[in-house]
Amino acid sequence: MQKxxxxxxxxxNGGxxxxxxxxxxxxxxxxVNQNWVQISHGSGYYSYKKEGTSLCWDGGTGGAKRQAVTxxxxxxxxxxxxxxxxxxxxGTEIYRFEKRNAPGFSIDGNGGAALRQSLYLWTSSSGNINQQWELTRTDDTSSGGSGGGSGSGDHNLDASKAPSGNFDLLDWYLSIPVDEGDGYATSIxxxxxxxxYEDSYFYTGSDGGMVFYTPVKGVTTSSGTKYVRTELREMLRRGDTSYSTSGKDNNWAFSSIPSSSQSAFGGIDGVLDATLAVNHVTTTSSNNEQVGRIVIGQIHAEGNEPIRLYYHKLPGNNNGAIYFAHETSKSDGGNETWYNLLGSMVSSNGDLNSTSNPSNGIALNEEFSYTITVNGDSLTAKISQNGSQLASKTINxxxxxxxxxxNYMxxxxxxxxxDNSSNDSDYAKVTFYKLTNTHDNYNP
Incomplete structure (x- = not known):
């Protein structure tokens, strides 16, 4: 945003x-200190969050001349x-930023320009050159910007809309790492x-992508979870609260269950299809099993997870590996088996197998797709890019x-x-460009 x-x-400023x-x-x-994430609040109003932080522009209470913008x-x-x-x-990207609750005042850069020249409020005037700012997208720079990945295509997404304006989110609720008042994460x-809905953890990037931001320090969803998340949870009831979250009709099942039981569920079998770019992962822990590791997609059962899909990039590597874990049901003992898709980072029991750079891996800000498909007892995880398959694994x-x-899914x-061992200020950020969920016997 140049004067x-x-x-x-x-x-x-830094940090x-x-x-x-x-x-x-x-x-x-x-x-990165000049990169700002635009968060829409509707009706033409926005907040501006400093890239990689949870801090936004604030014009202070009311409005007065020379009132600091912090x-x-x-x-x-x-x-x-x-x-x-x-x-x-x-016909340009030149704007004035007018304070919502004090429209007579706008952000002013003072006369001329000099290093560390302070910004403050001044009487609104579009003809005042000190209040004219030219906006330039930075999402394609190496810093990662406010979303966007290398080689990203035209996804027909509107950057001026909240995520729900570009994605069907009535099928989901969102967990963010903010205390809801009971010591656990907030559910939207x-x-x-x-x-x-938008906030500093979940918003639309400047390229229209749906951005997820998760700091290391935050509250978890339950006492049994040691990691934080900004994550969507599928809800087939689509807002009809007469169905409970854990009810069968809000969830789905594998077609391997008895056919006489299938009609009780909201859907049968399923496909989760996503296109995304991982923009940032943690870098400040010395624990290689945690640093740079996130889960980007899951199937969750009543207890355990039939699949957790991981992206894992170590600080010294150019690329991140992709692998998944399959966990059997709790009634079956809850054992896990791990499978590499890109790279050979983990062994079958989940131990770190290699710390070398996966040459066939995915770099930060590089766009790729994943598809998770269940058909009865068959589970397939596929990674692709620009329509070409990079890796696929099917398990029985x-x-x-x-x-x-x-069981319900x-x-x-x-x-x-x-990662709960990196610095509190460290974080992960991912931008989704496509997210669809489909099931047999489910017609939203």
């Missing part, structure tokens, strides 16, 4: 410092952090999620204990962070 007729842009006043600094698109913890309900983009010149249920689940009607997608 017009200068070579200076809005900068938030994440609450109360830091925004200032001008020499424009450099690869400078970085504060993002709060989607705080109108001090809502800004209206007022187009200054048609289907209807709220599908009504243009006939001995896994999921062929009884007491649901897909999950997003980030389930597998």
């Amino acid at each position: 017009m007729e200068t070579g200076y842009s809005i900068d938030g 994440a410092v609450q109360g830091q006043q925004l200032y001008l600094w020499t424009t450099k698109t690869t400078n 970085l504060e913890v993002c709060d989607s309900s705080n109108y001090d952090q809502h800004w209206k983009k007022v187009k200054v010149t048609s 249920k289907e209807v709220e999620l599908a009504a243009s 689940m006939s001995g896994s204990g999921y062929d009884d009607s007491s 649901y897909f999950k997608a997003g980030i389930y962070l597998q």
Whole structure:
């Protein structure tokens, strides 16, 4: 966001410092301190989050001349952090940022431009060049920007809309690592999620992708979980709360269960199809089994997980490996077997098998697709890119204990962070460009 007729842009200084006043600094698109994630609140209002942090522009209470614009913890309900983009010149990306609850005031860069020149509020005027900012997308730079991956195609996504404007999210609820008041993670249920919900953990990137952001430090979903997540959980009831979350009609089953029991479920068998780019993973732990490791897709049963699909990139490697774990049902003992898809990172019992760079792996910001398919006792995980298959593995689940009607299934997608030993400020970020879930006997 460059001040017009200068070579200076809005900068938030290094790291994440609450109360830091925004200032001008020499424009450099690869400078992450000048990368801002645009979060839509509808009606033309946005928040701007500093890339890789949970801090947003804040104009302070009310409005007054020379009132500082600072970085504060993002709060989607705080109108001090809502800004209206007022187009200054048609046919350009030049805007004025007007404070939502004080529309008589806009962000002003003061006269001229100099290093560390502070930003503040001043009387709104589109003709004031100090309030004119030229927006440039940075999502294709090496810093990862606010979404986007190398080689990403045209997905017909609208960056001005919340994720629900580009994806059917009535089939999902969202977990974010924020205390709901009971010590556990907050759940955003289907209807709220599908009504243009966004926050600093889940938002639309500048390329229209659906962005998931998960810090190392955060609350978990239960006492039995040691890792945090920003993750979608499939909900076949589509907002009809007369069906319980754990009810059979809100979930699905494998067609290997008795045919007489199948009609009780919301669907039978299933396919989860996703296109995404992993933008950032943790880097600050010395524990190679945890650092850089996330789960990007799952099938969850009532107890265990028939599949957890991992992306795992070590700090010294250019590429990340992709592998999955298959866990048998709890009634069958809950044993796990691990399978490599790209790279040979893990052994069959899940131990770290190799720390070398997987030459056939996936780099950060590189777009790829995964498909998880269940047909009876057959489970297939496939990785592809630009329509070409990179890897595929099918396993037989006939001995896994999921062929009884007491088990129910649901897909999950997003980030389930597998690192609690990196620095609290470290994080993972993933952008989805496609996410579909289908089942037999299910017609949403």
